[in-house]
Amino acid sequence: MNIKTIEWTGGIDGHVRLIDQTLLPGRCAVLSVRDVEAMWEAIKVLRVRGAPAIGIAAAFGLVLGMQQIDDAATITQAQQKLQQLSDYLAGSRPTAVNLFWALERMLKVAKKTDTENTAQLKQKLLDEAQAIRDEDAAMCRAIGKHGAGLIKEGSTVLTHCNAGGLATAEFGTALAVMFTAHEQGKKFRVFADETRPLLQGARLTTWELMQAGIDVTLICDNMAGHLMSRGEIDLVITGADRIAANGDAANKIGTYSVAVLAAAHGIPFYIAAPSSTFDLSIPDGQQIPIEQRDRQEVINFGAQPVAPENVQVYNPAFDVTPAKYLAGIITERGLIDHPSSDSIRQMLQ
Numbered sequence: 138m139n140i141k142t143i144e145w146t147g148g149i150d151g152h153v154r155l156i157d158q159t160l161l162p163g164r165c166a167v168l169s170v171r172d173v174e175a176m177w178e179a180i181k182v183l184r185v186r187g188a189p190a191i192g193i194a195a196a197f198g199l200v201l202g203m204q205q206i207d208d209a210a211t212i213t214q215a216q217q218k219l220q221q222l223s224d225y226l227a228g229s230r231p232t233a234v235n236l237f238w239a240l241e242r243m244l245k246v247a248k249k250t251d252t253e254n255t256a257q258l259k260q261k262l263l264d265e266a267q268a269i270r271d272e273d274a275a276m277c278r279a280i281g282k283h284g285a286g287l288i289k290e291g292s293t294v295l296t297h298c299n300a301g302g303l304a305t306a307e308f309g310t311a312l313a314v315m316f317t318a319h320e321q322g323k324k325f326r327v328f329a330d331e332t333r334p335l336l337q338g339a340r341l342t343t344w345e346l347m348q349a350g351i352d353v354t355l356i357c358d359n360m361a362g363h364l365m366s367r368g369e370i371d372l373v374i375t376g377a378d379r380i381a382a383n384g385d386a387a388n389k390i391g392t393y394s395v396a397v398l399a400a401a402h403g404i405p406f407y408i409a410a411p412s413s414t415f416d417l418s419i420p421d422g423q424q425i426p427i428e429q430r431d432r433q434e435v436i437n438f439g440a441q442p443v444a445p446e447n448v449q450v451y452n453p454a455f456d457v458t459p460a461k462y463l464a465g466i467i468t469e470r471g472l473i474d475h476p477s478s479d480s481i482r483q484m485l486q
């Protein structure tokens with residue numbers, strides 16, 4: 138992809154440019170985001186989405202918000218402002234821990250005592266946000282390297298939702314494994330679940346894989362079990378939004394069903410995620426907050442109504458796959474085979 142998923146342009150008074158993912162695949166348009174309110178909205182409505190990408194967006198959002206405070210303000214005033222902005226952005230989406238991880242990292246910069254004035258603090262915050270973006274890009278490359286060996290010549294991979302370059306700084310997590318295997322010259326096939334209700338698989342994953350020249354076939358979410366029963370899937374790789382200390386992993390709604398189906402058919406199920414997606418403060422997946430989204434997403438298919446306007450709707454955006462269903466978690470530090478609290482702690486230490 139030549140266009141960056143999300144980037145800062147200009148100096149401290151600059152702004153964010155991001156691909157508006159709600160318009161894909163019809164239009165690949167870059168949106169300029171110039172204030173923190175616009176960033177909150179972009180995260181909320183999934184203009185920018187995917188756990189690592191919303192962490193980066195939140196970090197840049199804080200930099201945009203801090204443009205509102207005068208350089209003459211005291212450090213204490215600047216710290217208070219930053220905390221308010223962080224609380225505000227934290228209310229945009231609850232499940233992906235990368236958002237809170239990035240906000241926390243930015244707040245830590247402001248707590249350091251060696252900053253002389255507010256202007257200097259603003260610059261340090263921009264530097265930190267850029268570092269979060271650059272480190273994510275490097276982690277994605279490393280995930281690709283650690284996972285590519287799992288894809289054998291001639292194999293078929295199933296993925297759910299979009300864990301590609303669009304969901305990260307660049308290159309992706311689950312898709313990084315595929316991009317790297319493809320760079321290594323391997324021939325393999327990918328099935329992409331469409332991922333109702335917002336169709337990240339249909340709109341974004343197929344778009345990214347096709348651009349890379351990878352053989353991809355789109356299926357509806359209810360077709361994966363049929364393919365598995367016919368021996369057509371060799372492995373499943375998805376991303377994650379939050380991984381608890383014991384390896385239970387939240388990802389896009391429908392991932393749990395795919396994992397159970399994979400287990401029933403003896404197919405290995407892998408999650409690919411950077412260390413910023415782990416939340417070691419929670420022992421298991423029951424503590425992961427699950428975002429509930431607007432009913433309109435379910436009663437419409439794109440712009441087309443597909444259900445009675447007043448039908449009752451349940452619309453959780455994520456589900457949790459218990460660690461027992463995972464063959465492994467591919468991180469930037471290596472593969473955690475059959476993850477447990479101990480092996481996760483060891484890898485992340």
Ligand code: MRU
Nearest residue numbers: 186187188298300304376377389
């Ligand atoms: O609601 P979304 O589109 O932000 O959900 C994204 C996912 O569930 C991804 O699989 C996950 O964030 C991993 S992205 C590398």
